[in-house]
Amino acid sequence: MSTELYARHVNDQWVRLLQTLGTDMDYTRCEGTRLTTAAGREVLDFLSGYCVYNVGHNHPRLVAALHEELDRKGPTMLQSHVPPLAGELAARLTELCGKHLVRTVFMSTGSEGVETAIKFARAHTHRSGILHADGAFHGLTCGALSLMGGATWRADFEPLLPGIESIPFLDVVALEKKLATGRFAAFIVEPVQGENGILVPTAADWQRAAELCRRHGTLLVMDEVQTGIGRTGKFLATHHFGVEPDMVILAKALSGGLMPVSAVLMRDEICRSVYSSIDRALIHASTFGENTLSMRAALTVLDILRDEDLCTRAEHSGAMLREGLRTLAGKYEMVQEIRGIGLLNGIKFRPPSSLRLKLLYASFSRLHPAMFGQLMIRELHRHEGILTQICGNDFLVVKAAPPLTASEAEIGRFLQGFDRTLDRIHTRMGFWGQGLALAGRALRPA
Ligand SMILES: Cc1ncc(COP(=O)(O)O)c(C=O)c1O
Known part of the structure; x- marks a missing residue:
């Protein structure tokens, strides 16, 4: 009944997609890495809500902290006082992200974080242009979407922001030319x-x-919405590379998946360019931005990350996962490469070269470029009880990004399930036959 209501009143195409993939489960209990359905089936989460559940689902400390905060019956969104937890959280984030990032602007979503960065960068530099990388994902509000080149994402929503240009990801020659x-x-x-x-x-x-950014007076803004909060084995992915960005955008995992929150950290002088006088005190703000429950959730996530040493765990488990995947990769012609850092990993596939699989694969990709990947996701879910997804801008990459709390046994279970799935894809006709029938049905207009 609730599915019917959702389809009628919210988004029927989402229901169609989930039902086609067979991943429309009625989850009743989610804890750590495990999702349990009403029918008692257990699913292993290797997607983490696209890097939201770094501390696992419904971490008991997080749930308790929110209960406590509610029981206190204090102001949550008064917007008429100085919210003390926002100051505390901002100070902790400065400690963790970099001492030069002394100011934080709080919003609720990653996209709003990106919008904030665009506005503050423009105000500070008095320049209007924004540069981004090809293939980026920055969010689906109009400003954030302007920083995404993919035609599928943009169609029907243009014109977007003017003055936006892109370069191939970290092509320093192209970067210098643009910045100059x-x-x-x-x-x-x-x-x-x-x-x-x-x-x-x-x-x-x-x-x-x-x-190059420093030399040309262009602010370097790191979008750490997916990569931050320990996901890659350090608090920020930026910390692996020895650079000091002018702004950092955090969201998703910052609040452990129970409250929406985003944070844009920046140098003092950038913030002062916007909040420059008393009449501009609220010139950039958002209703839910500094609400007490989000702030409490984020502070608790930071405690959990520290007390459970989740960055170190992500580094170790990630290395173990990649090693296991690389051993598997050698057995299967369609696996091209294993990529990743910490617990943000991808298995890159390539079209098959053997004649038998080549023809089947060609019929899949003729139907839709994401078809092969989506049917593999379906297979993993259906037969192995593993939840993951393909990347939004590269349909031939399957993600392996469990909560940072994933145990060695759970990583082992993923590797075994993935191995069996790869074996079925490479040796059995059933995967391809059922897939083609299903795909045909899914692509017929509703
Ligand atoms: C790197 C990155 N930036 C920004 C966003 C947008 O975040 P939100 O969906 O919270 O608006 C996303 C969302 O997936 C993201 O992956």
């Missing part, structure tokens, strides 16, 4: 590209890029 024009307020970029297939640059490339 003096048009760009900011280079807004993910330190590791997530939706574009988990692309991890070298520290040398990052240091060169940061140096």
